[in-house]
Amino acid sequence: MKKNKGFIICFTLPCVLTLLIMYLYPVIRTVVMSFFGIESVTADFSDWTFNGVDNYLRLFGSATYIRAMQNMLLIWVIGGIATLSIGLLFAVILTSGIRFKKFFRAAIYLPNVISAVALATMWIQYVYNQDYGMLTRILGFFGITGINWLGTDLKFWAMLIAFVFGAVGYYMLIFISGIERIPSDLYEAATIDGANKVQQFASITLPLLKSIFKTNITFWSVNCITFFLWSRMFSSVSTEASTVVPVVYLYDVVFGTKGNVQRDAGAGAAIGVTLAIFVALVYFITNRLIKDDDLEF
């Protein structure tokens, strides 16, 4: 056993070092930073000035940040409902004994494997284009013209639709794996008792998917707080109020290159902490609300 000691240390050390350097140290430092007034992210520790919860107060007093939080919550609630219900709908359809299931499943998941920058570019430059875009053409066929999808009013919703389109496939896969684990004799028994498909869905599928919902809601929340790329792509020149989200705000105050934004790494750290707390809260609440220990199958 003694001989093994050196071996165990050699094999785990790189992994443990990664955890310490890449995760433990940065997380602690970010939390500490959020309580200090720091201008530049590279500022020396001696330049930090302790100012308590000032960073947080300043953040929540900033109109842009409030707008960013509102946008994020909209994405979380409306985008979440849309993504999870479309994902569930597809999962139910694909497990209903449909042909070409594997092909359909692969095609719906496809947007998840291609570069999101490429995907966003396709939406912005093609689907939403006002001159030759797909939506403009389709709506033009029905006599509706002149809708500027990328104008200030509709931009947020255009972005949300594109984002949901790309996200659905992943949640669909998780739902499918959950549905496939439900024993088929439950459905057979229900059919014999005369329950129709809708009743079966409401009384068997939905209750037994509880823990899958919990997983999906947690993943979706993490996905929403790290929302950055789509916002950046939909307002690539400068940050706009219609699409701003917390991470974009953080990027601007910490790494921003434009002169008019005051550098504020302390506020950036406070944003990070706020977002992490948001996810932890969601996780805690869904765990409380959805208990799966009473299920056995």
Next chain:
Amino acid sequence: MSKKEKVKYKEKINWKKEVSLLPGYVIVLIWIVFTAAFLIWILGASLSTTKEIFSGAVFKFESGFHWENYANAWVGNDVASYFMNSLLYSVVSCTCVILISAPAAYVLSRFTFLGNKPIKTSLILAMSIPEVMIIMPIYALTAELHIRGRILLILLYIFIRVPFTTTYLLNFFASLSRSYEEAAAIDGCTPAKTFWKIMLPLVQPAIITVTIFNFLSVWNEFFMALIFASSTDTMPVGVGLLQIVNSMRYTGDYGGLFAAVIIVFLPTFLLYIFLSEKIIAGVTGGGVKG
């Protein structure tokens, strides 16, 4: 033989059942036709001139196929450089991640020692920490140590994939039989040698799956690349494409833009065409905890 089977199969179509599934077919098909339509249009546009794109004549190809769009994007828009950077980042980091994670996963799953449990828990915790919580200290630390350029992004991509890779491999090592190690020990093989020669090759399928995921993740990564790849020479495809889109306002070369989009998305798309079953099985296997 196969023809006969096909005929028999066709006879078994239960039309009543198919009709009841019709709404399902329609909904799924609308979604997929939409996806296909816009991918095919992008492909068509990448072979057309800007004028044709604007006049709506994308699929007529009246002036022939404009392959030069690809050449222009590849050379003129620096896509070649972005592409090579992404390739370098993904290949090097995918290899190094395995070198760090596989030994750790092996030891963590097959030996009991002080700290085993805490390390496993920390790995899972690390996976759920949002990037915004770690990005600022990493920026300060690497600036202080003067690590910059390509090596910086490679290091970050390696570190960021370690928790997922290690956790993913844990179960596969745990499921191997003890008798391999016992036999190796009797023959006088050291634990380290047993790992490299016997145990590692046994989990090859899991290593391939996790490497596909790591590759997709690194290839498509955007946030860290935007922050840490400050110069054009070190940019990977994601940030490079953003750069091209932004410069479009001045050049107006839409054919070249769509060609660049195709070049960026083709590698992962091709990978997916050949490996979709493996990727999908990996998503559902790794994503759902009992």
